[in-house]
Amino acid sequence: MSPTEKSAVREAVSNVSRAGKPTLKTIAEMTGLAITTVSRALGNAPQISESTRRRVHAVAAEIGYLPDRAAQRLxxxxxxxxxxxxxxxxxxxxxxxxxxxxxxxxxxxxxxxxxxxxxxxxxxxxxxxxxxxxxxxxxxxxxxxxxxxxxxxxxxxxxxxxxxxxxxxxxxxxxAFVDYDNFAFAYEATKRLIAKGRRKVTIILPPRRLTFHQYMLHGFMTAVREAGVAYEIPETLDLDSPADMIRDHVRRRSAEPDPPDGYTCPGEVSALATITGMSDNGLTLCAEYDIVAKQTSRLLSQIQPKVETIYEDLxxxxxxxxxxxxxxxxxxxxxxxxxxxxxxxxxxxx
Amino acid sequence: MSPTEKSAVREAVSNVSRAGKPTLKTIAEMTGLAITTVSRALGNAPQISESTRRRVHAVAAEIGYLPDRAAQRLxxxxxxxxxxxxxxxxxxxxxxxxxxxxxxxxxxxxxxxxxxxxxxxxxxxxxxxxxxxxxxxxxxxxxxxxxxxxxxxxxxxxxxxxxxxxxxxxxxxxxAFVDYDNFAFAYEATKRLIAKGRRKVTIILPPRRLTFHQYMLHGFMTAVREAGVAYEIPETLDLDSPADMIRDHVRRRSAEPDPPDGYTCPGEVSALATITGMSDNGLTLCAEYDIVAKQTSRLLSQIQPKVETIYEDLxxxxxxxxxxxxxxxxxxxxxxxxxxxxxxxxxxxx
DNA sequence: GGTGTAATTTAAAACGTTGTAAATTTCCGA
DNA sequence: TCGGAAATTTACAACGTTTTAAATTACACC
Missing domain, CATH: 3.40.50.2300 (Response regulator)
Incomplete structure (x- = not known):
């Protein structure tokens, strides 16, 4: 960079702090090039010579030029x-x-x-x-x-x-979509409960209107049918229900005859609520019942390592x-x- | 609106779906006004006559005009x-x-x-x-x-x-700032623990570098000093520690001699972790120990209504x-x- | 009817960027 | 030394808005 360019840089830098952001015009004046040329050089357009391309980039970096997004967008x-x-x-x-x-x-x-x-x-x-x-x-x-x-x-x-x-x-x-295989989750989770010897499984499903309700139900039912085990699905409850509703339901149901002893919980909140509802009735995890939960943060396994989890990598x-x-x-x-x-x-x- | 304007509107509306968004120019052409006038009318500038102001607003609403944010910003x-x-x-x-x-x-x-x-x-x-x-x-x-x-x-x-x-x-x-009175929180929470007859209180503080660490410590210590009760403050732990670290610390400490029996938890996660750590040692909330927690969502009180909480309205x-x-x-x-x-x-x- | 003033409307420039089309320079071979 | 293609650079217009300054219209008064 020539001495005159150096001083031009100094000038422009002080301009920045004084007046406003450097623009293509700033660089154009400093390099003696046209605004269009500067724009192309920064955009690495093919018709710009390597030497000016480099020079423009150098100056732009020097003065901390950043394109104005509003102008670009317009x-x-x-x-x-x-x-x-x-x-x-x-x-x-x-x-x-x-x-x-x-x-x-x-x-x-x-x-x-x-x-x-x-x-x-x-x-x-x-x-x-x-x-x-x-x-x-x-x-x-x-x-x-x-x-x-x-x-x-x-x-x-x-x-x-x-x-x-x-x-x-x-x-x-x-x-375009990305989806988690909720069939696989529910199938696997329920199979694990059955493998632990649980006699009656249940699942807290997502709201019926959401697509993944179907996949999860299907996975759950497939595992149930394959094993020929008993099951039940709460009708008045879903994954979006407030935690206290889930807790109360679990507490109530576990005090009634023939309660489920294996819970598939597709959410961490529902798992925590289930644990609380059960322990209110004196039932303890891993002893009288089991949970397999979907885990999306590290929170659940940190607080309650006894809950078995299947990970969804959000x-x-x-x-x-x-x-x-x-x-x-x-x-x-x-x-x-x-x-x-x-x-x-x-x-x-x- | 005159018949010619009506048809102009129809024309412009079809333009919208065909070409692009309506702009000030669209409205200007439809009303026969200048772009400047339209801009002012929409901006409710004082020098625009009430009649044109109304007319412009009507047309703008009709064709669903929305100002281009990029242009405004530029x-x-x-x-x-x-x-x-x-x-x-x-x-x-x-x-x-x-x-x-x-x-x-x-x-x-x-x-x-x-x-x-x-x-x-x-x-x-x-x-x-x-x-x-x-x-x-x-x-x-x-x-x-x-x-x-x-x-x-x-x-x-x-x-x-x-x-x-x-x-x-x-x-x-x-x-400008908005802050929660964390002194008041810690003071009040600790006083409640003491009022419940707890003999030794503790608190999980925020990281030392954050401003509200000081306020909380001060509130806690004020309540402790006023009551002359025993206390301890874990040194290796703070509110940002992973839940398992908090749980393990609580479990370990509660098995050692002279453990605290009153916990001030300035976060819901720390409260849950504390409950789990204690119950691992067979200690139950409200019986052998108490917690007063800061509550920022409805989650904690829904899952664990036995935890006493003080609300922070985020x-x-x-x-x-x-x-x-x-x-x-x-x-x-x-x-x-x-x-x-x-x-x-x-x-x-x- | 003309004049001055207030009320209303307008044209033109600008914000910073990119695309088009044209201008300039460079370079090669004749 | 010169045409001419290729390489490189440039001027100008445009995106849609607001602002400045100027132009037009309306109004009241003599």
Whole structure:
């Protein structure tokens, strides 16, 4: 760098702190190049000579240039933003945050920012999706807890908006998704209970309207039928029920005749509530009954190591969703962007 | 609306679905006004006549006009975004999400969007703050878990960037904050234990580097000294320790001579871990020992109603932080924007 | 009817970036 | 030394909004 350029740099740096951010214009003036050239050089366009490319990059680094996202967005129409739709039910025990962990990892080296659109405000989730589509608030969307004919998915498909769901649907049009194999979870968990010699198993299922209710029920019933063991499924209760309802139900039921002695709990809160309900009746884990729970954080096994758990790796799911979404935005075919993550390992579906 | 305008509307609406979003230009063409006039009319500028103001608003509503945030941001330099810095330690039990709940409520009727900058990526929290300041990624910042001389606060103060912390600091320059009265919590909780006849109390304190460590210690010690009761404070443990460490410590300690029988737990996880550790030794809550815990979600009291709790209203804190931040952005003096929320009620400090 | 003033509307520039199309320079062989 | 293609650089317009300053219209008064 020549002496005059050095002083130009010094000048511009002081400009930064005084006036405002350095822009392409700043660099253009410092290097004596045109704004367009600078833009191309920074974008590593092919028609720029290697020497100027290097020089521009050097100066940009020197003065700490960062492109103005608002201007880029206005010009290109792309936001460089990925939005996560967060549902109130995902709050507890960091469900949402675990996924975001993985998402952040997937987007780390990219120019994408991760923004969370909490659904906390009154409106339904569909409104939020609509708003994001119509305002172009993001280049892609991620959300979970899908229903078989999820209205959010329908809306996004109709508008050709890139998205990845956590959970499958039953639309004939394919879309990108990452899902946990809840059939395998319920099947495996229930088999373990039976293997421990439990005579009557039960399961706290997700709300009926969610897709993974079906998978879990199927896994549970398959294990039950294979072993020919007794079972029951609480009708008035689901995984979204408040913990006290679960606790009270378990307490009440375990005092009645012919109670279940094997619990499949697809959530950590339900497992804790079950333990409390049972111990209220003087029943102790591993002695009078067993639990196999789905574990998504380290909390449960830390507090209650006696609960047997099957792991669902939410950060991994988040990371997968991030990667799939990037590929979807880049134009890849949705049907090639699906993943089913097993209890132990993840593998892409064909 | 005249018939020609009606058809103009129809035309523009079909334009929307075909081409792209309606802009000021769309409305200008439809009404025959200039773009400037439309902009002013929508902004309710005083020099616009009431009749055109109404007409423009009507047309805008009709075609579902929404201002382009990128363009607004580019022109005005304001992002209309409030950013929340999320710390990994805030994940569990929806600490962060509770606060966001309140924030969302505070920003609901405003034009502000709430975006979460997860600190999940390797970098320190300070880097994130720096990035947000230098890129103008937001108009204001919110974060928690302050240290007495928090480097994030220092950086923001130096740059005159609007922010509100959850937690106090010891800088001489005042800044906006919302804090929970942890002195009152620890004092009250410990007094309750003593009132139940417990002979030796203990407390699991937050990490020493955080400001609220001091307040809590002070509250605890004040209650201890007033009652002249025995106490101990675990040195190798804090509120951020993994649950199993807390559980193991409690189990070990309760088997040694002269164990504490009254636990002040400033977190729900630590309370659950304590219960488990004690019950491993055959000790039962309310009989051989008592717990008074800080409750931030409904989870703990639902699962374990026998734990006595003192409530910290995080959504309320979030909402307060949101409101204060808006006022700070609007230019109000930072020293007037502080709040200390008590265990029962919140009141502004003078 | 003309004049001055207030009320209302407008054109033009700007924010920082990128895409298009044109201009300039470089380099080669004749 | 010169044409001409290739390589490199450039000017200009545009994205949709707000702001500044200027233009137009309306109104009241003499």
């Amino acid at each position: 010009k290109t129409g792309r936001t460089n933003v990925i939005s996560v739709l967060l549902d109130p039910h995902e709050e507890i025990l960091g469900f949402g945050t675990s996924i975001m962990h993985g998402l952040a990892r997937a987007l780390q080296a990219t120019s994408y920012h991760l923004i969370v659109t909490p659904n906390f405000l009154d409106g339904s989730n569909v409104d939020a999706v609509n708003y994001i589509i119509r305002n172009g608030m993001a280049d892609g969307l991620i959300f979970s807890r899908t229903e078989p004919f999820d209205p959010r998915v329908r809306l996004l498909l109709e508008n050709g908006f890139p998205f990845v769901t956590h959970g499958r649907t039953e639309f004939s049009t394919p879309h 950060p991994a799911a988040g990371e997968a969703m991030g990667r799939l979404l990037l590929r979807r935005i880049a134009g890849e075919n949705a049907e090639d962007l699906t993943m089913l993550l097993g209890p132990q390992f993840g593998f892409p579906t064909p | 022109k005005t330099g304001r992002t209309n975004v409030i950013s929340v810095l999320l710390d990994p330690h805030e994940e569990i039990l929806g600490f962060g999400t509770s606060i966001m709940h309140g924030l969302a409520r505070a920003l609901q009727a405003t034009s502000y969007h709430l975006i979460v900058t997860p600190n999940f990526l390797d970098g320190s929290n300070v880097d994130a703050v720096n990035y947000i300041i230098r890129n103008g990624m937001a108009d204001g910042l919110i974060f928690s878990r302050t240290e007495p001389f928090d480097p994030r606060v220092r950086l923001l103060l130096e740059n005159g960037f609007p922010f509100v912390t959850h937690g106090r600091t010891e800088f001489s320059t005042p800044h 959504p309320a804190a979030g909402e307060a932080m949101g409101r204060l931040l808006l006022r700070r952005i609007a230019g109000e003096n930072a020293e007037d924007l502080t709040m200390l929320l008590g265990p029962q009620f919140g009141f502004p400090t003078p």
